[in-house]
Amino acid sequence: ETGVTQSPTHLIKTRGQQVTLRCSSQSGHNTVSWYQQALGQGPQFIFQYYREEENGRGNFPPRFSGLQFPNYSSELNVNALELDDSALYLCASSAGDFQETQYFGPGTRLLVL
Amino acid sequence: RKEVEQDPGPFNVPEGATVAFNCTYSNSASQSFFWYRQDCRKEPKLLMSVYSSGNEDGRFTAQLNRASQYISLLIRDSKLSDSATYLCVLPRGDGNNRLAFGKGNQVVVIP
Numbered sequence: 690e691t692g693v694t695q696s697p698t699h700l701i702k703t704r705g706q707q708v709t710l711r712c713s714s715q716s717g718h719n720t721v722s723w724y725q726q727a728l729g730q731g732p733q734f735i736f737q738y739y740r741e742e743e744n745g746r747g748n749f750p751p752r753f754s755g756l757q758f759p760n761y762s763s764e765l766n767v768n769a770l771e772l773d774d775s776a777l778y779l780c781a782s783s784a785g786d787f788q789e790t791q792y793f794g795p796g797t798r799l800l801v802l
Numbered sequence: 803r804k805e806v807e808q809d810p811g812p813f814n815v816p817e818g819a820t821v822a823f824n825c826t827y828s829n830s831a832s833q834s835f836f837w838y839r840q841d842c843r844k845e846p847k848l849l850m851s852v853y854s855s856g857n858e859d860g861r862f863t864a865q866l867n868r869a870s871q872y873i874s875l876l877i878r879d880s881k882l883s884d885s886a887t888y889l890c891v892l893p894r895g896d897g898n899n900r901l902a903f904g905k906g907n908q909v910v911v912i913p
Contacts, residue, residue: 691847731806731808731906732903734894747900779846795845796845798843
């Protein structure tokens with residue numbers, strides 16, 4: 690096991706609702722990256738947090754936002770949910786924002802109806 | 803051209819056989835490459851890192867061809883437990899530790 694945990698494991702929401710997903714990074718890791726994986730696709734980079742600051746963002750709209758806390762755990766918030774937001778949301782922690790190995794959590798599977 | 807391209811397959815492989823597949827990438831400046839394994843409905847897990855011409859770990863061999871901008875993964879003596887999706891991964895072109903994933907190569911090892 691990687692030591693990266695995510696909650697909840699599964700979630701069902703309806704269009705227009707808001708959702709918050711949580712990630713606890715591995716001990717000693719100060720960087721958390723979030724990815725969205727749609728069915729049959731590879732994970733797509735959403736954004737990264739390094740020492741509580743956003744440190745890069747992928748091609749996702751502003752309704753995808755996040756936070757990192759002093760203990761380096763992180764939240765992903767998605768507002769105004771759309772059907773296409775249905776996916777597996779993965780967080781990955783690493784020891785820095787350099788070329789460090791990323792360790793993935795088990796993911797949160799979100800279904801938007 | 804996409805950052806990372808893979809033929810999703812599936813690659814149906816008899817148990818004990820060898821299977822190989824390629825991944826092409828667009829960023830010629832990429833210095834590091836990774837293969838991740840993802841089991842059905844699970845998270846990706848690092849299989850192998852490649853920083854030079856290639857890497858070997860047991861039955862798994864990765865080779866890098868910088869001139870043609872592709873990286874390959876070869877699995878020898880396939881086991882049933884090798885059935886998974888193999889994701890080709892590179893750091894994104896916008897730098898640092900943000901990863902670009904291919905769609906993955908789905909391998910199905912048949913008894």
